[in-house]
Every structure is written in C-alpha cells, then in structure tokens.
Amino acid sequence: MFDPVIAPSGTLLGLLQRGRGDGTLHALAAPRAEALAALNHCVLNDPRHDWQVENRSLYYARLYLDLHGSLEEIERHLCDTDDHLDTDEARTGLALAVLGHLASYGRGDALSLLRRYAANGANWAWALDELALRDNDSGLRALAPSVLARFPATPQGEAELAVAVRDAFEPRPWRLWAEDRREAIGARVRAAQEAGSFDRWQRQMRPSGPRPGWSVQAVFDWADQGLERGSALHVPAARCLSAVAGPEDRPAIVEAARAGSDGARCAALHYLAESRDTVVLDLIEAAVSGGSHTVAEAAVSAFERMCGHEAVDRARGWVHRPDALGASAAGVLACRGTAGDAPLVLGALRETVRADGPDATLLWTLVDGAGRLGIACAAPVLRHVYRETASSQLRGRAARALAATDPSFPTGFAVECLWDCEETTREVAALHAETGDVRVAERLRRLAADPAEEAEVQTAVRSRIGPDMPAV
Numbered sequence: 001m002f003d004p005v006i007a008p009s010g011t012l013l014g015l016l017q018r019g020r021g022d023g024t025l026h027a028l029a030a031p032r033a034e035a036l037a038a039l040n041h042c043v044l045n046d047p048r049h050d051w052q053v054e055n056r057s058l059y060y061a062r063l064y065l066d067l068h069g070s071l072e073e074i075e076r077h078l079c080d081t082d083d084h085l086d087t088d089e090a091r092t093g094l095a096l097a098v099l100g101h102l103a104s105y106g107r108g109d110a111l112s113l114l115r116r117y118a119a120n121g122a123n124w125a126w127a128l129d130e131l132a133l134r135d136n137d138s139g140l141r142a143l144a145p146s147v148l149a150r151f152p153a154t155p156q157g158e159a160e161l162a163v164a165v166r167d168a169f170e171p172r173p174w175r176l177w178a179e180d181r182r183e184a185i186g187a188r189v190r191a192a193q194e195a196g197s198f199d200r201w202q203r204q205m206r207p208s209g210p211r212p213g214w215s216v217q218a219v220f221d222w223a224d225q226g227l228e229r230g231s232a233l234h235v236p237a238a239r240c241l242s243a244v245a246g247p248e249d250r251p252a253i254v255e256a257a258r259a260g261s262d263g264a265r266c267a268a269l270h271y272l273a274e275s276r277d278t279v280v281l282d283l284i285e286a287a288v289s290g291g292s293h294t295v296a297e298a299a300v301s302a303f304e305r306m307c308g309h310e311a312v313d314r315a316r317g318w319v320h321r322p323d324a325l326g327a328s329a330a331g332v333l334a335c336r337g338t339a340g341d342a343p344l345v346l347g348a349l350r351e352t353v354r355a356d357g358p359d360a361t362l363l364w365t366l367v368d369g370a371g372r373l374g375i376a377c378a379a380p381v382l383r384h385v386y387r388e389t390a391s392s393q394l395r396g397r398a399a400r401a402l403a404a405t406d407p408s409f410p411t412g413f414a415v416e417c418l419w420d421c422e423e424t425t426r427e428v429a430a431l432h433a434e435t436g437d438v439r440v441a442e443r444l445r446r447l448a449a450d451p452a453e454e455a456e457v458q459t460a461v462r463s464r465i466g467p468d469m470p471a472v
Helices: 012-018 021-029 032-044 057-067 072-078 093-104 108-120 124-134 137-141 144-148 155-167 172-178 183-205 216-228 234-244 247-259 262-274 279-290 293-304 309-318 324-336 339-356 363-372 376-388 392-405 413-417 423-432 438-449 455-464
Strands: none
Touching (some): 012 021, 012 032, 021 032, 057 093, 072 093, 093 108, 108 144, 124 137, 124 172, 144 172, 216 234, 247 262, 262 279, 279 293, 279 324, 339 363, 339 376, 376 392, 392 423, 413 423, 423 438, 438 455
C-alpha cells in the first residue's frame, strides 16, 4: 500500500485525515455537501500511515451520525469490481470498521451493508468480525451458507477452512455455526475447529528453536542461521545466552561482539547490554562506526534497551553525533535523563523537527521527554508538531506534553482534543479542558453518555462533572 497523500493541516480534508478534533468542528460548520465529500474521501482512502495503531473509525462514524450522512459512497466502494481485483484489506478495512460502529449506534443500513459484504465481498473476514460484535444470533446464522460456500468440499478447501476458523479474530460466528445441525454446516465447522486445534498442537510439539543443553556457540550459530533466512533472531538469542552462558563464557561473548559474524555479533551485543556489562558501550560505538548495516542497527537497538546510569552518562557524550547513535542518545536522555538534560533534549527536538519534519520517528520519544522533563520553552515546537503531524498517535503524545508544559493548553488545544480520534487524547482533554467553555460542558456530557466511548475516557469525564456543572 502506498503512503497516503495528506492535505495541508489548514484545510477541512487535512484536519479530517489527521483525525483532529477541529476536523469535526469545522465539518459541522461547513456546507454539508462539502463536509460529506471530505468525510467520504477519508473513509474510502484510508489516510493512516499505520492502521494497526491509529484510530479513525469511531471518529468518522460519529461524524456520519452528526451530518446524517448516507452510505451510498461506501456501498459503491465496497461493491466495486476492484474489490475482487485489489484484495488488500487496507482498501476496505476502514470502511468496514466505520460501518461496524454505525451499526452499534443503531444504523440498520450499516448492518445490512455489512451482512451483504460478508456474504459477497473479498474482505469478508473483516466484515464478519464486525458483525460478530454487533449482529444477533439469527443474523450471523444466516451467513453460514454464503461463507462456507467460499471453501469447496475438497482437501485443499477443507484445509483453507480450518485456517480461517483457527485465525478468526472473533470466534463467535464459528461457534454458532458449529452448533448447526445441518451436515454441510455444523459438521464442516466442527471438523475445521478440530483440524485447527490439531495443527496448533503439532506446531507446539515441533519447536524449531533452542534446546536445553545448547552451548554459547550453538546459540550464535542459530542467530547466524536466522539472519541467513532473513529473520533477525538476535534478541531471542540474547535471552538464550542468558540461560546458557556462565562467567567462563564472557571472553568468547565479548570477542563475538567485537569481531564475530553478523548474527553472533548482534546477539552478543544485546546480551552484554542486557547484562549491563560496561564493556558493551565501547563495543556499541565500534559497531556503529565500523560494522555492517545490520550490526549497526542492532548496536543502536541494544543501547536503547540499556537502563543504567552508565548508558545515560554515555548518551550525554553521543547526543551530538550526526548518526543513528546520536539520535538514539537523544532518545535515551528523553526517556531517562534528568532535569539537567533538558537543554540537550530540547535541542534534539528542535533539530529533528527542522531537519526531518513533524512526522520523524524520533519525535515520539523526544516529545514524551519534553513533557516528562517539563520543558516549558518546548511548547512552541510541541504546538507545531501537534498541528502538522499526520500521525494521530504522535499528536496525542504532543497533547500530553503540552498539558505538562503549556499553561494555555486547557483553554486551547485541550478543547478540540475532546473530539479527537484517539481515545487516549480524549482522555487527556477530559482531564484538562476548561469546563467554563460551554462546548466543553456539552461534550463531556455526551462522552459520558456514549456507549461506544472507552471506559478510561468516561472515567476521566466523570472526574470532571460535578454539582456545579449545568444539568443534562
């Protein structure tokens, strides 16, 4: 999937793509046709860089409700011929998740569309998972013939059915179908369940990893073999070394970390870092400067996992390096530095935004660090990151940092955060937004009464609703 094209943050489309609270507020104030066009564009062209960690579905579903939007565009998208040509779940996943939330709000048209898509669509498994949470038993039972017809009654078809049953995210439909008295449904599903359980048992009985009694060299060989297959096993290999290595093995492990093969070197660096062996800091620096790309990455990763004061002290000397180790050092100071490290963290935050923009990966740690250290003069940079980043997760981190550094946050960004797409950001807003604003009072009451809202958000809301707040 290609990276989405994100519109400027000052436009309605850009606000909705980012999932910002101001997106909802601007959409409700804009002409309805314009707002619905922007909303449909977002739902049909998923704007998230990582759909596995960023939320948008509830945010867009609520806006459909507020705008009284029809589902014609979503239906056209799901029923398009491209559905069977482009079967990547990223094409339809967001639309199906939005339909799931709309169904939970009582939109019968959304429930009906989900049922039709589960019966005929390419991404039927996602639709079935949405229905498993919202549909009644009779509705799910009616889908059994259509879903099982996707798997022919051949050895290969039965094997594929067993995989589908085993890997189902929501097992409720399959459990209902297993109770069906019809041979072509109940018996097939029960057989698939048994085959999936047997396959899982077989895999557990045939582990391919380390065995008791392995030597240090055997662990190194296993790490090298994994690297040859394209699997980075140095972290689990380091854990294996912790189990099999004794004091007499330290010279061999140090030598492997200094000049071993790539797999062994990576595993040794991680082991020494987790053991807080002071020699590893020099070995990490040497690996970054003269090792392969794989070894350099592993060295930086090993350094980031260190939590002792020796690592923090060395980070203060490395933070000005213009390479990955310098960036890692800035992250270590942000996470584990003291108040005296605030100027270094602030400098790294400003330089990262200037050089790499508001979506740089390192910003996640630096933004957290600015909030943890209470760097008040970081507020302008944090506000810039909040406005411009395309990542709703990073924006939420910026909001938490602003709550700790910016006195204007309760009357500023905290208000719009009540409409944000991320529940953790709404929770921050519920704790800090100034309740003297009439919009805040009304929004808090609505969040408290919304059955789809997360429990943590509602707990934060209830902590703010007192006897002096206007009655519902």
